Amino acid sequence: MIPRATRLAAAALAVAALIAIGELIAHGVQASRAVDAEDWAAVGAHLRERFEPGDTILVSPEWADPLLRTELGDLIPPPHAGRSDLAAYRRVFEVSLRGHRSPWVQGMSEASSEDVGRVRIRRYDLGEPSVRYDLVEHLADAQVTLNGNPCPRVNRPNSTGGAFRGPAIPRERFHCGPEDYFYIGQTVLEDLDLTPRYCVWTHPHRDQSVQAVRYEIPNSERFVFYSGMEYGSARELHGGAVTVDVAFYRGDVLLEEGYLDTHRDGDGWKRVERAVPEGADGVEVRIFAVDPGHRWFCWAGSLRGPAREHGEGRSRGGVRFFQVTEPENE
Numbered sequence: 001m002i003p004r005a006t007r008l009a010a011a012a013l014a015v016a017a018l019i020a021i022g023e024l025i026a027h028g029v030q031a032s033r034a035v036d037a038e039d040w041a042a043v044g045a046h047l048r049e050r051f052e053p054g055d056t057i058l059v060s061p062e063w064a065d066p067l068l069r070t071e072l073g074d075l076i077p078p079p080h081a082g083r084s085d086l087a088a089y090r091r092v093f094e095v096s097l098r099g100h101r102s103p104w105v106q107g108m109s110e111a112s113s114e115d116v117g118r119v120r121i122r123r124y125d126l127g128e129p130s131v132r133y134d135l136v137e138h139l140a141d142a143q144v145t146l147n148g149n150p151c152p153r154v155n156r157p158n159s160t161g162g163a164f165r166g167p168a169i170p171r172e173r174f175h176c177g178p179e180d181y182f183y184i185g186q187t188v189l190e191d192l193d194l195t196p197r198y199c200v201w202t203h204p205h206r207d208q209s210v211q212a213v214r215y216e217i218p219n220s221e222r223f224v225f226y227s228g229m230e231y232g233s234a235r236e237l238h239g240g241a242v243t244v245d246v247a248f249y250r251g252d253v254l255l256e257e258g259y260l261d262t263h264r265d266g267d268g269w270k271r272v273e274r275a276v277p278e279g280a281d282g283v284e285v286r287i288f289a290v291d292p293g294h295r296w297f298c299w300a301g302s303l304r305g306p307a308r309e310h311g312e313g314r315s316r317g318g319v320r321f322f323q324v325t326e327p328e329n330e
Contacts, residue, residue, distance in 0.1 A: 035067075035097055039117035044071030046116045047093055054090035054129065056080045060102035068095055079137065082188045082198030084226040084269065084300050086311030088131040096120040108310050126311050133217050135285070135301040136186060136200055143214045144174040144184045146205060151176040151184060166296060167201065167230055176211060184213060189298045191228040191269045192235065199226070199298035204242055204289035214284040220276045220303035223283065224313070225260060228269040233296035237265040240291025244299070246274075249282035256280075263297065271313050276303065 047057060057076055059068040069076050079088075086092060086104060091111075094102050097119060110122040135142075144151040151174040158171040173185030187201045202211055223246065233239060241264045247257035255277045263270060276283075283303070289295055 035118050039119055040067060040071050042117045043095060043119050051075055056089045057093045058102050058104050059095040060100040064097055078188050078198045082196040085313030088129050090126060090129060092124045094122040127308055130304040130308050131302045132220050132305055133303040136198055139186055139200055145212045146176040147209050190231045192231055193268060194231055197269055199300045201298050202287050204287060204292035204295050206292055208288050208290055210286050210288045212284050212286045217281060217283050217303050222273055222304045223276050224273045224304055225301045226269055226271050227263045227299040230296035233294055234265040239265050239295060240289050242289045242295055242297045245286040247284045248277050248280040250279045
């Protein structure tokens with residue numbers, strides 16, 4: 001009879017051998033599925049042949065985004081990399097590694113699917129974009145004021161931002177001073193989920209002063225507004241709230257004005273939507289805070305037509321009440 005100690009030793013050796021074999025198999029599987037430089041080059045060539053104006057590209061899982069942009073960075077500018085939703089795009093190309101699916105295309109039906117090396121590329125056709133005017137993209141055309149006084153547009157040294165340094169500071173911006181961080185300008189901010197957002201930086205001013213950004217807009221049906229705090233500003237969850245009002249005009253006639261949203265730490269990248277009054281050709285976003293300290297606030301907005309089935313994003317909290325002002329006789 002084989003001694004018990006010998007049997008136990010043999011069993012331990014067998015288990016160790018099985019573990020070693022399993023690790024070898026797993027390594028082989030991982031090596032066979034690993035996406036190498038040749039695959040990324042093929043993905044870049046494939047998408048460059050098919051990419052058209054109105055398209056955007058995303059990758060899943062998101063940690064692979066720097067690898068994708070190494071090949072296709074010129075096709076993923078800040079508005080694409082920091083998108084709030086997909087309403088501005090006709091088609092979406094999803095670059096998928098190891099079977100991953102992006103939450104951006106959840107619930108959508110793919111129009112095509114092709115394997116390029118060890119990468120799968122899916123295309124989704126969304127139809128005509130609903131966005132008619134993007135407020136971030138057209139910031140240079142806006143009028144910016146602090147308590148009714150113009151904030152001059154300046155050209156000053158910029159900053160690329162980065163870890164523990166906040167978002168990038170654009171060279172061209174509206175300066176509402178006196179400190180340099182009291183400006184209105186385009187940037188890419190990392191929100192509470194560390195997701196990049198292309199948006200308008202608006203650090204609330206002291207003494208509940210109102211910073212207002214006014215645009216001339218095309219005929220539209222909906223106003224969609226996103227807002228959030230930079231991660232470093234919001235992660236402690238004890239900062240003051242930022243309030244946003246909005247007003248709609250026809251020429252110089254005020255049609256409607258009122259409360260749009262209050263953003264608090266913990267809200268993340270928050271979406272609200274409301275109807276645009278008939279005949280409006282101007283919109284003004286107004287921002288203020290009772291406690292503006294360390295409020296690295298950023299927002300994005302767009303004027304849109306009818307909603308599409310996919311890519312519109314989802315609101316939190318619904319549409320708020322608005323005061324309606326009867327237009328004066330013209």
